[in-house]
Amino acid sequence: MNYFDPHIHMVSRTTDDYENMAAAGIVGVVEPAFWQGQPRTNVGSFIDYYDLLLGWERFRASQFGILHYCTMGLNPKEANNREMARDVLNILPRYLAKDGVVAVGEIGYDDITPAEDEALLAQMEMAKEFELPVLIHTPHRDKVTGTKRTLDAIKDAGVAPEMVIVDHLNELTLPLVLDSGVWRGHSIYPNTKMSEPRMVALLQQYGTERMVVNSAADWGKSDPLKVPKVGQLMLDSGFSEEQVSKVLFENPIEFYAQSGRINLAEVQRPKVDQTQQWQENSALRGQTPIVEK
Amino acid sequence: MNHYNRLYQALAQQCSEAAIEWLKQALNAIASESDPTAKHQIASAMAKRKVGDQAVTLTLELMGEEPREICHWSSADCSRILLNLALIDTSDKPLTSLLSEIYAQGDERERAALLMGIPVLDPDAQWLVEAEDCCRTNSLLLFSAMVMHNPYPARHFSSRAFNQLVLKALFLGLDIAHIEDLQARYNSELSVMCADYIDERMAANRDYPASIWLAMRLRDCRPGTANLLADCLTAQDVGKRYYAALALQHEPDEQTEALQKIIKQQAEQETDPEVQAALTKLIESKRL
Incomplete structure (x- = not known):
């Protein structure tokens, strides 16, 4: 079974994680730009971090046969440092233009402040300009209010609901977004957020349409294998392989495919050792070599 | 016709109308607006999405050499090289700082396009120090772009940098037959490093x-190396047989009677047509 983790912070994971993820069937990941556990103090730290997502981390993933995409954005926590936030928003367009950047994100609310409002709105405008989907994080605290505010902000910004995924949903907030037309993201965590059994229960109650599941694994206590683990529990609970594939592979790729920078065929294509393609100049047309293992 | 026009013409003939319309606007914006660097940054990043990544064939004279057909640059690569040329043409900044800026702000594919196109962008090797430095990359994509089917390193790199490049290519599993002018840049130090x-x-x-x-050249290697090369002629791996036969073409003085016997025997039973052809050439050159 092929899996896709549409929200995971690989810069904080080890090569063992990559190995285990590949062994569990994860063929691609999306790494949203987010904060670093402690606040950054200047825009240069963002530039290096964004370059890391596009460069070294993508390379590291490729060494394990995993396709690595990312989203670019200014997270809500650091949006509250207004001076730095302004500098970050100024450099953001040049990153939104890059290949492999499949959405604007993760953006949204943390403390639900006016500064967060402004950064959210400005970045949704950029998403429209660069024709990119948007990954919106819902806050850990005051989650119901934050989710409602998020839906209002999407409407105010005039972003099409099918271009948005609202993430970290749970039993209380999923019903709030059901009628809005946005995609529904759920993060499965060892202790906080959602668990596998609760996720399977939501899928049984609400179906598989526009439903997306991720591990959101980072440098905290988290588990990069949560997507395949949900897959196993879905199968054990009577879901078909097609249904598992829809929720844990096709749905997230279909959402991000609206960026024009990822598609199902690309993620499913067989891996090749492209160093061999240099043997035949003709086989190289339009490509540059990559060793895929 | 200059490089700019040739690149533009190849793209215009081989890409969609919408793609060329986008490219034309991007090139005009770089040429005419007050902040060409900002326009260039966004256009270069967007080029693959807007112009596509399909095969393009074009003929260029690289660094004053005879015209050559290039078919390993994609439409995205060609567009990015063209956008780089447009920025170089417009900007007041020195070429070296411009190239360094473009490289620093590009993603892997944008950087690869710069390196593939470096004979066009920097024919006089003003950016040589940085270009040599680029070979320190971990990325196979970037390294190959600079090293494979690219005349720039052989023309401009120091011996030390060139030798390092050859060894690194071997280390990464690349076929060094695609390093241009390898034979012309051969030096004894290279044999020692490879041995x-x-x-x-x-x-x-x-x-x-x-x-x-x-x-490698046997004359620059320890005794015994010739036996290793002779073993390759009859090896199970077809690659080993092929390159041994090819390498011996550069070693007319090293063909002892024993070696010639092995060559003839192998030629009689060789099943691979390419190895067969290489062996035949070897035998014929010796007769002459």
């Missing part, structure tokens, strides 16, 4: 790259 690499691999019970013989 050491073979020793290191064999000491670890690992195989060594078949094409390594192209960077």
Whole structure:
């Protein structure tokens, strides 16, 4: 079974994680730009971090046969440092233009402040300009209010609901977004957020349409294998392989495919050792070599 | 016709109308607006999405050489090289700082396009120090872009940098037959480095790259190396047989009677047509 983790912070994971993820069937990941556990103090730290997502981390993933995409954005926590936030928003367009950047994100609310409002709105405008989907994080605290505010902000910004995924949903907030037309993201965590059994229960109650599941694994206590683990529990609970594939592979790729920078065929294509393609100049047309293992 | 026009013409003939319309606007914006660098940054990043990534064929004269057909640059690569040329043409900044800026702000594919196109962008090697430095990359994509089918390193790199490049290509599993003018840049130090690499691999019970013989001359190697090369002529691995036969074409003085016997015997039973052709050429050159 092929899996896709549409929200995971690989810069904080080890090569063992990559190995285990590949062994569990994860063929691609999306790494949203987010904060670093402690606040950054200047825009240069963002530039290096964004370059890391596009460069070294993508390379590291490729060494394990995993396709690595990312989203670019200014997270809500650091949006509250207004001076730095302004500098970050100024450099953001040049990153939104890059290949492999499949959405604007993760953006949204943390403390639900006016500064967060402004950064959210400005970045949704950029998403429209660069024709990119948007990954919106819902806050850990005051989650119901934050989710409602998020839906209002999407409407105010005039972003099409099918271009948005609202993430970290749970039993209380999923019903709030059901009628809005946005995609529904759920993060499965060892202790906080959602668990596998609760996720399977939501899928049984609400179906598989526009439903997306991720591990959101980072440098905290988290588990990069949560997507395949949900897959196993879905199968054990009577879901078909097609249904598992829809929720844990096709749905997230279909959402991000609206960026024009990822598609199902690309993620499913067989891996090749492209160093061999240099043997035949003709086989190289339009490509540059990559060793895929 | 200059490089700019040739690149533009090839793209215009081989890409969609919408793609060319986008490219034309981007080129005009870089040429006419007050902040060409900002326009260039966004256009270069967007080029693959807007112009696509399909095969393009074009003929260019690289660094004053005879015209050559290039078919390993995609439409995205060609567009990015063209956008880089447009920025170089407009900007007041020195070429070296411009190229460094473009490289620093590009993603892997944008950087690869710059390196593939470096004979066009920097024919006089003003950016040489940085270009040599680019070979320190971990990325196979970037390294290949600079090293494979690219005349720039052989023309401009120091011997030390060129030798390092050959060894790194072998290390990464690339076929060094695609390094341009390898034979012209041959030096004895290269043989020593390659022989050491073979020793290191064999000491670890690992195989060594078949094409390594192209960077070696027996006269510069320890005695005994000739036997290793002779063994390759009859090896099971077709790559080993092929490159051994190819390498011996550069070694007319090293063909002892014993070696010639092996060559003839192998030619009689060789099943691979390419190896067969290489062996035949070897036998014929010796008759002449």
